[in-house]
Amino acid sequence: MTSRDTERPLGAEVVYERPRALADVVTHYCPGCTHGIAHRLVAEVLDELDVAGRAIGVASVGCSVLAYKYFNVDMQQAAHGRAPAVATGIKRVHPEAVVFTYQGDGDLAAIGTAEIIHAAMRGENLTVIFINNAIFGMTGGQMAPTTLVAQKTTTTPRGRDPARAGYPIRVCEMVSVLDGAGYVARAALSSPSNIARAKKAVRKAFESQLGGYGLGLVELLSSCNVNWGMSPGDALRWIETDMIPVYPLGVFKDRSEAGAEAARMEVAG
Amino acid sequence: MSGKVLMKGNEALAEAAVRAGCRFFFGYPITPQNEIPEYMSGRLPEVGGQFIQAESELAAINMVYGAGGAGARAMTSSSSPGVSLKQEGISYMAAAEVPGVIVNMVRGGPGLGGIQPAQSDYFQATRGGGHGDYRTIVFGPATVQEMVDVVGKAFELADKYRTPVVILGDGMLGQMMEPVVLPEPIDPASLPPKAWATTGTGGRRPPVVINSLYLDAAECEAMNRRLQAKYREICAREQMAEIAFPDSEYFVAAYGTTARICRMAIQEARARGHRVGLLRPVTLWPFPAEAFETVIGRAKGFLTVEMSLGQMVEDVRLVVAGRAPVSFYGRTGGVVPSSDEILIEIEKMVEGGGSM
Amino acid sequence: MKGLVFFDEDRCKGCGLCVPVCPKDVIRMADRINVRGYPPAEAVEPERCTGCGLCARMCPDTVIRVYRQTPARAGKG
Numbered sequence: 001m002t003s004r005d006t007e008r009p010l011g012a013e014v015v016y017e018r019p020r021a022l023a024d025v026v027t028h029y030c031p032g033c034t035h036g037i038a039h040r041l042v043a044e045v046l047d048e049l050d051v052a053g054r055a056i057g058v059a060s061v062g063c064s065v066l067a068y069k070y071f072n073v074d075m076q077q078a079a080h081g082r083a084p085a086v087a088t089g090i091k092r093v094h095p096e097a098v099v100f101t102y103q104g105d106g107d108l109a110a111i112g113t114a115e116i117i118h119a120a121m122r123g124e125n126l127t128v129i130f131i132n133n134a135i136f137g138m139t140g141g142q143m144a145p146t147t148l149v150a151q152k153t154t155t156t157p158r159g160r161d162p163a164r165a166g167y168p169i170r171v172c173e174m175v176s177v178l179d180g181a182g183y184v185a186r187a188a189l190s191s192p193s194n195i196a197r198a199k200k201a202v203r204k205a206f207e208s209q210l211g212g213y214g215l216g217l218v219e220l221l222s223s224c225n226v227n228w229g230m231s232p233g234d235a236l237r238w239i240e241t242d243m244i245p246v247y248p249l250g251v252f253k254d255r256s257e258a259g260a261e262a263a264r265m266e267v268a269g
Numbered sequence: 270m271s272g273k274v275l276m277k278g279n280e281a282l283a284e285a286a287v288r289a290g291c292r293f294f295f296g297y298p299i300t301p302q303n304e305i306p307e308y309m310s311g312r313l314p315e316v317g318g319q320f321i322q323a324e325s326e327l328a329a330i331n332m333v334y335g336a337g338g339a340g341a342r343a344m345t346s347s348s349s350p351g352v353s354l355k356q357e358g359i360s361y362m363a364a365a366e367v368p369g370v371i372v373n374m375v376r377g378g379p380g381l382g383g384i385q386p387a388q389s390d391y392f393q394a395t396r397g398g399g400h401g402d403y404r405t406i407v408f409g410p411a412t413v414q415e416m417v418d419v420v421g422k423a424f425e426l427a428d429k430y431r432t433p434v435v436i437l438g439d440g441m442l443g444q445m446m447e448p449v450v451l452p453e454p455i456d457p458a459s460l461p462p463k464a465w466a467t468t469g470t471g472g473r474r475p476p477v478v479i480n481s482l483y484l485d486a487a488e489c490e491a492m493n494r495r496l497q498a499k500y501r502e503i504c505a506r507e508q509m510a511e512i513a514f515p516d517s518e519y520f521v522a523a524y525g526t527t528a529r530i531c532r533m534a535i536q537e538a539r540a541r542g543h544r545v546g547l548l549r550p551v552t553l554w555p556f557p558a559e560a561f562e563t564v565i566g567r568a569k570g571f572l573t574v575e576m577s578l579g580q581m582v583e584d585v586r587l588v589v590a591g592r593a594p595v596s597f598y599g600r601t602g603g604v605v606p607s608s609d610e611i612l613i614e615i616e617k618m619v620e621g622g623g624s625m
Numbered sequence: 626m627k628g629l630v631f632f633d634e635d636r637c638k639g640c641g642l643c644v645p646v647c648p649k650d651v652i653r654m655a656d657r658i659n660v661r662g663y664p665p666a667e668a669v670e671p672e673r674c675t676g677c678g679l680c681a682r683m684c685p686d687t688v689i690r691v692y693r694q695t696p697a698r699a700g701k702g
Contacts, residue, residue, distance in 0.1 A: 009629050012692035016681035026686065031638035031663065036685030053472035056339070068478045074467035076338045077480040079361050082331035085323065089335025089343065090467065092293060092319040097469050115331075118324035192646050192679040232640040 019043035021052040023070050032232025034189040034222045035063060038131055039070050041195070042102070045203045046073065049210070051098040056090050058083040060112070062104035063137040063224075081112025084119035087126045098209060100127040105146040106136045109169050113145075116175065116217075123180025123214040127205045130171060130217060132186075133224040134243060141227035145169040148246055153227075168246050172219050176252035182213030184252040188221040190239040197249075204254065213255040221247055273448040278413045278438065279304035281449050282372065283312065285420040286344050290457035291370070292318035293343040295332035297325060297351060300384040301440035302374035305346040326351035330358030330371070337362065337369040338479035340466030342424050342457060346372035348440070349382060349390050352398075359433050360399030364481035364492065366465075368427035370420070371405075372436045374443040377603030385603025386439035386526055391580035394435045395554040402493050404500050406434040406507065407553040409524035413447035415551070421452050426507060428460070430499055437553060439576065441526045441605065503555055510550050510557035512564065514539070517546030519619055520564060522585050523574040524550045527606065531574055534611035543619045553581070561588045571595045572618045574611055576604075594618075628676025629692040630668050637688045639663030643680035649673040652680055 008014065018024065022043035029035045046052040052073055059067040061080035068075035078086040083101035091099040108116050108130050119126060135153055136142040142155040146168055150159040176184040183205050187198035201218040208216030221243050225235035276284070283305045286294070294313060296306035306322060313320040323329035329345045336343035347355065352373040362369055375390045377383035394407045406426055410416040416438060423434040470476055483489035513532065523531045528549040538545045548564065548571075550557045570593055573582035582597040589595050598614040600606045630651065637659060643666050644652045653669045666688065668674065676693035 007631075009692050009694065012629055012694045013676075015628070015676050015678040015691040015693055017690050018687040022687065026636050026661075029685065032640035032642060032685065034685055036687075037683075040685075040687060052470075054469040056467045056469055058335070065482060068480055072470075072476055074469055074476050075478050075480075076335060076467055077365070077478070077482055078334070079331060079357055082328065082334075082358070085328040085331035086335035086338075088321065089293065089295065089332035089337075090339045092321070092332075093336045093339040093341040093343075094468060114324045115328055118328065121324075122321070192682045195682050232642050233645065236642070 019047045021046040021055070021072050023072050025069060027070055028066055029063065030226045032223065032225045032235065033063070035131060037189045037195060038129060038220050038222060039067065041199045041202045042100070042129055043071060044199065045206055048203070049206055051206070054096060055098045055100065056094065058087045058090070058099070058101040060101065060103040060107035062107050064102050064104055064131065065138065067102045081107050081110070082115055083107065084112065084115040084124070084126065084128065088119055088122070088124050091124060091126055098127070098206065100129060100206070102129045103131065104137065105130070105132045105134065105144045109145040109171050116171070117178070120175045120178040120181045120215045120217070123182070125209045125212055126215055127209045128215065128217040129202065129205070130219045131222045132171070132219050132247065133222040135224050135227050137224045137227055148242060170247060172217070172252045175215070175217055180214045181217065181253050182211070182255045183208035183216040186219040186221070186247060186249050186252070188239055188244060188249055189223070190221065190236040204256070208256060211256050219247070272450050274451065275446055275448050276413065277304055277444065277446045278416055279374070279443040280308045281413050281417050281451070282420055282436070282438070283308040284451060285417040286370070286424070287312055287316060287318070288452050288454040289342065289421040289424040290455040290460055291342045291344050291424060292316065292457055293336040293341050294318070295321045295323050295329040295343070295345050297323055297329055297347060299326070299348045299351045301376055301443050302346050302348050302372065304443070305372065326354040327358065330355035333369040333371070334358055334362055334367055337367040338365065338467055340463040340468055342428070342460070344370040344372065346374070348374045348376045349378045352390060352393070356393070356399035359405060360397070360401050360403060361481050362433040363397070363403035363405065363496065364401065365479050366431040367433070367479060368431050369433050370423045370427055370436065371433055372438065375437060375439045377601065383603040384440060386441040386605060387576045387601055387603055388439060388525060388527060389577035389580070389601050390437065391553065391575070391577060394437050395556070395584070403496055404554055406430070406432060406503060406555070408434070408436045409550060409553045410436065410438060410442065411525050411528045411549065413442065413445065414449045416442060417449050417451060419551070430503060432499065437525070439526050440603070507552060508555050508557040508559050509552040510548065510560035512546060512548050512560055514546035515564060518544045518567065518569045519572070519615070520546045520548045520568055521572045521574060521611070521615065522548045522550070522581070524553060524581065527574050527576050530606060530608050531611055533608035534615055537608065537612050538615045538619070543615065545615055545619070550581070556584045556588065558588045561585070565589060565592050568593045570618045572614055573597045574606065574614070575599045576606070577601050626675055627694045627696070628674035629694060630671060630674045630676070630680065631690040632666055632668065633688050633690070634665040634667070635660045636686050637663055637665035638686055639665060640685065641666065642683045642685065643689060646679045646683045648677060648679065649675060
């Protein structure tokens with residue numbers, strides 16, 4: 001069944017249709033997985049900024065490994081954790097391109113920590129879409145560096161015990177102290193209002209690249225209802241009740257506006 | 270003046286890469302190849318290129334993957350431990366058919382090893398090195414001039430076959446200075462366009478993807494068969510070797526720095542009346558079996574000499590296939606064999622009628 | 626302001642995230658299953674839809690299209 005985009009009611013104003021930059025395919029993501037929302041927000045922003053024609057995306061390894069099938073833009077598939085390095089190579093060859101990575105928490109915050117820190121250190125004009133769902137999804141629910149304390153996973157069967165498995169890693173806070181980071185924000189995909197705010201953050205992360213302010217990173221708290229063992233709706237509530245207290249939402253850095261936060265960074269820098 | 274300049278191996282190689290149209294270099298410090306990133310850091314900006322000292326050799330090869338996949342001539346260099354970190358990235362380049370040049374100034378190993386020259390990464394370079402059924406083209410230059418010449422060839426073949434190409438040097442080749450004639454510079458803009466590269470659709474064409482993920486087993490196998498067909502073509506067309514004194518009865522098989530030392534031993538052996546020649550692979554993969562076939566008929570024995578404990582000797586045995594005795598002599602860990610040591614082995618080979 | 630909402634039934638994975646976000650309770654999970662074997666979301670009382678688009682914003686699989694018809698045109702049907 002193909003989507004019926006073309007069947008618009010006569011004379012009606014479009015409120016919502018599939019963004020052009022999003023491929024017209026049904027994704028492999030589990031029912032209720034908010035990866036699909038994140039994909040859509042990226043595509044909507046690419047359309048609104050009218051840059052899909054010069055966008056080059058880098059897919060990572062994890063549940064979103066197939067992201068290269070879901071965007072109507074040129075894409076490269078990177079080795080696990082290496083998307084920021086691959087994207088750096090692309091951006092240096094095509095500085096006028098709009099280069100973005102789409103990475104999960106295992107990819108960015110576990111194996112790829114060095115790559116994201118150094119892409120930010122270098123101030124690469126890239127956009128990083130970072131999906132934090134506090135678990136390794138694709139491989140069946142293992143602990144991720146972003147797994148919460150006491151959260152049960154297949155590798156923390158009695159709950160994550162900091163004495164043995166450490167503490168949740170807060171990527172936005174880490175990256176935002178690097179001078180090369182231009183925009184760093186965390187948002188959540190847990191409700192329509194949070195999704196609206198998330199879209200603004202995604203757009204700002206692209207504008208950071210377009211404006212040459214340095215690395216634009218947006219961390220999106222996302223659900224993994226299947227591996228969390230919850231219904232899709234309960235999973236969204238869990239984001240708000242359990243994840244947000246550990247991962248506070250907000251803008252951690254925005255060099256495009258000399259806001260207080262950014263000013264303080266400049267002084268400290 | 271024939272346009273010769275006295276240059277250190279590492280620097281000559283870097284300059285040759287720039288002249289071959291390489292505008293993107295991603296490296297990381299490791300002795301004995303540091304002069305390559307150092308040289309590139311100053312030189313590339315002069316030609317509108319990009320140099321990055323990456324956070325690791327592993328990040329560097331992934332930058333080559335990105336830049337190569339975006340259509341550029343890109344290179345990275347390192348030495349043994351650093352090259353080990355690149356193997357995953359090289360496997361991805363092979364599978365996604367991304368061109369790029371990887372330089373390994375080999376040093377004594379394994380582990381942290383030493384910093385003197387060695388050839389103990391031969392297996393890693395010629396057997397693929399990372400996971401999966403793939404090979405990379407591998408050059409084993411023996412002089413600074415030849416190193417300069419194979420750089421241009423490496424970029425040419427990388428683009429021609431859309432594959433990673435390895436240049437296997439060693440600490441000595443990288444550090445020594447020799448007079449060289451540098452190639453005429455190529456303007457990268459003059460290179461043929463790459464429709465498969467990720468440049469942005471411009472809204473004018475469907476998206477292209479640089480990818481090595483094949484979750485469907487049959488599709489993954491089909492990808493592998495495409496690679497194998499490519500490798501067969503490379504084997505048929507790109508073998509390179511030098512034979513000195515082809516009418517000899519005995520041959521020393523050696524490449525790179527070791528081959529130069531063997532030349533001296535061979536000259537002394539010939540002076541003593543032994544009919545010994547040198548068979549020097551220039552491409553280590555594809556292994557130059559054709560060159561061996563031209564001499565196997567009358568050869569009474571082969572002595573393989575390496576700065577390792579025996580790696581290329583296995584390929585020599587494979588090609589000779591029992592038609593003549595193949596013996597081995599090697600030093601490793603950074604120890605460079607002397608021509609006297611090799612002369613003793615040559616005489617053992619000749620006196621023993623080439624017995625094992 | 627008249628809203629028009631369309632569900633591409635066979636894309637739906639039956640996750641139900643759209644149901645609770647509709648301010649007018651227009652949406653329900655159907656009791657039949659679609660080609661994928663999931664019970665799709667459907668508009669039970671489409672006439673109450675105001676075209677706010679929250680359901681489409683919440684949908685992970687771009688199943689939902691939303692339009693608004695200005696009253697004048699709505700009159701002509």
